[in-house]
Amino acid sequence: MDHNDVRSKDIKSMSVSELDDYAAFLREKIIVVTRKNGGHLASNLGAVELTIALHYVFDMPTDKVIWDVGHQTYAHKFITGRGAMMEDLRCDGGASGFPSSKESDFDTFITGHSGTSLSMALGLARARDINGTNENIVAVVGDGAFTSGEIYEALNDLGDRPTPMIIILNDNKMSISRNVGAMSKYFNKLRVNKDFVAMKSNLKTDLNGLPFVGKPLVRALTGIKNKVKEGVVGNKFFERFGLKYYGPYDGHVISDIISSLELAKTSAKPVIIHLLTEKGRGLKDAELHPDAYHGISPEGESKLRSMSEVAGKTLCELAESKKIAVVTAAMTDGLKFNEFALRYPDLFFDVAIAEQHAVSFCAGLSKNGVKPFFGVYSTFLQRGFDQVLHDVCLNDLPVTFLIDRAGAVGSDGVTHQGIFDLSYLSLIPNLAIASPKDGTELRELIKFSVGYDHPMAIRYAKSYEIEFLAHEEIKLGKWETFIKCDSPITVLAVGRTNEIAVKIKNANIVNARFVAPLDSELLDSLSGTVITLEDNILHGGFGEEVRNYLYGKCKVINIGHKNEFCDIRNVKSAFEFSGLTCENIQKIVDNELLSLENSQKV
Ligand SMILES: Cc1ncc(C[n+]2csc(CCOP(=O)(O)OP(=O)(O)O)c2C)c(N)n1
Incomplete structure (x- = not known):
């Protein structure tokens, strides 16, 4: 059978060597498509055998598999009939880089954020028990x-x-970088479990002589279950949570994974299966540098200027003279905090994928006299x-939030859009919110926040194109007018929308670098028509605040993203969809000028 035509049900009748061949095929497909379109290469290469084994043992979509984060589902997408969509992975119209129940019934949830799978699975399992059905x-x-x-x-x-369900610990x-924390150390201890080594070699010897064709595999596996049970060791930690612990097993030996899953399926108790996998498996460079290959950009992607790099460098400069600490929740690479981590290990805290902890932890640092920057x-x-x-x-603590990947994010799509932060942060009293127009302003805002004795959020996109010439001194709640002309139209632009605003003709252009507090002095001076631009949803965003402030005084036109989940996977298209383009805004300005002229004539 052509591997391109293999579907979930076909896998169940394959022999072990056919499954291995199919794994090699999927690996190649994943490498090719990810090189072309970018994506989570290393995590996917590590999950190929596991994915095949899951489709072998379970009857999806009746049986439900929930993939945590969901970035490791490329093989699953090929197996579930999305090969053609995978050609356009992460592009508009193609497959999402994450599970999507809109794409396929085989994807139980739309996910992209970490740590939600067990709660979702438990909810499904308890609903199953209420319904009286018996799906796995x-x-x-x-x-991570x-x-x-x-x-x-x-x-x-x-x-x-305790509710029957199966947890697979991959x-x-x-994590993206090397995993950190006490749990990670604990897993390392379990890795060297000698039962695993014994089981692995025994299994290999036994399996070599067996006729693995279709369902006979299951019978053969039943025969060697006792061997598998050798790998079922007691584990006090998981037992306290009512779980049976199986493993650790080699997560690249399909037959081992299948037999452990078959065994888990028969358990009346919840089970955790510990699989040891290798991130980047099958691609030498990715095996050697799994962090660099966690998420890769498409070949030949143009390199824009990096806001993240500016942030990382500025923090290094600050650490020379100020008592600061830098905190991340497992995102050192993406935030470009690597240099800081190397140079100032005592001032750097990767707290793992624990954003809630990171924020409260920063509250503690700042209360005790250290200025924290939480990059997120x-x-x-x-x-x-x-x-x-x-x-x-509420405690009015001088924590600075460095909010990266704000606004439309492009190929990661709907689960990763940063288009809500201005709305949810604007709700909070006491929080200054700023958004720089370029790298220089980001650097200046970070430095400003050191002397600002209250909470502050600085939000910026991953990259920027224009380094502006003028940079007025940063003052709390003060905006920067960089084009002043004799026009009744004023454009107030937030963050990277300044790159559009600066090209607009016949209007005053203001860089609204603080979203909170608003520049009331400047707002009070305005008349005519005000156009706001923001890379955020309109609902609860900057424009709405301005409109409320200027109610009855100016005509206010808000331009930003619609209040909906936006699955546009390209920043330019997302901006076009929302009318955040020079052409659209110029048209609005010209129309406004015309109608103001006409009203004066009347
Ligand atoms: C709440 C949240 N924070 C951060 C991330 C970014 N992120 C994506 S994958 C990942 C590492 C996940 O590691 P692991 O669960 O071990 O999966 P692996 O990639 O190793 O297969 C992180 C930190 C996220 N998706 N969700």
Whole structure:
């Protein structure tokens, strides 16, 4: 059978050597498509055998598999009939880089954020029991995701009322960078379990002589279950949560994974299967540098100027003279904090995938006299909302949030859009919110925040194109007018929308570098028509605040993203869709000028 035509049901009748060949085929496909379109190469290469084994053992989509984060589902997408869509992976119209129940019934949830799988699986399992049905529920979760607090909330609940479900711990020792924390150390200890080594070699010998064709494989596996059971060792930690622990097993030996899953399927108790996998498996460079290959850009992608690099460098400069600390929740690479981490290890804290903890931790640092900078992607700060509000802002603590990947993010799509932060942060009293127009302004804002004794958020996109010539001194709540002309139209632009604004003719152009507090003096001086631009949803955003302020005084036109989940996977297209283009805004300005002229004539 042509490997391109293989579907979930076909896998069940394949022999072990056919499954291995198919794994090699999928690996090649993943490498080719990811090189072309970018994506999570290393994580996907590590999950190929696991994915095949899951489709062998379970009857999806009746049986439900929940992939934590979901960035490791490329093989699953090929197996579930999305080969053609995968050619356009992460592009508009192609397959999403994450599970999407809109794409396929085989994807249970739309996901992209870490640590949610166990809670979702437990909900599915308890609903199954209420419904009186008997589908299997499986959560696939990485050792990185196992640092998320929500995992322990789910385990705590599961332990209280054990509910049959299968957790697969996909342990490759890596988060995006090397995994950190006590749990990661604990998994390392389990890795050297001697039972695993014994089982692996026994299994290999036994399996070599067996006729692995289709269902006979299952019978053969039943025959060697006792061997598998050798790998089923007691584990006090997981037993306390009501779980049976199986493993650790080699996560690249399909037959081992299948037999452990078959065994878990028969368990009346919840089970955790510990699989040891290698991130980047099968591609030498990715095996050697799994962090660099976690997420790769498409070949030949143009390199824009990096805001993240400016942030990382500025923090290094500051550490020379100020008592600061830099905190990340497992995003050192993306935030470009690597240099800081190397030069100032005592001032650097990677707290693992724990955004809520990171925010409260910063509250503690600042209360005790150290100035914390929490670098975080806009989309991941969403889960720390209450900690920002309650722990930092209510206590009026001088924590600075460096909110990277704000606005439309491009190919990661709907799960990662950073288009909500201005709305949810603007709700919070006591929080200054700024958005720089370029790298120089980002540097100046970071430095400003050191002398500002209250909470402050600085939000910026991953990259920028224009380095502006003029940079007025930063003052709290003060905007910067960089084009002043004799026009009744004023454009107020936030962050990278200044790159559009600066090309608009016949209007005053203002860089609204603070979204909170607003520049009331400047707003009070305005008349005529005001146009606001923001790379955020309109609902609760900057424009709405301005409109409320100028109510009854000026005509206000707000331009930003619609209040909907935006799955546009290209920043330029997202901007076009929302009318954030020079052409559209110039048209609005020209029309406004015309109608003002006409009204004066009348
Ligand atoms: C809440 C949240 N914070 C950060 C991220 C960014 N992120 C994506 S994958 C990943 C590492 C996940 O590691 P692991 O679960 O072990 O999966 P692996 O890539 O190793 O297969 C991180 C930190 C995220 N998706 N969600």
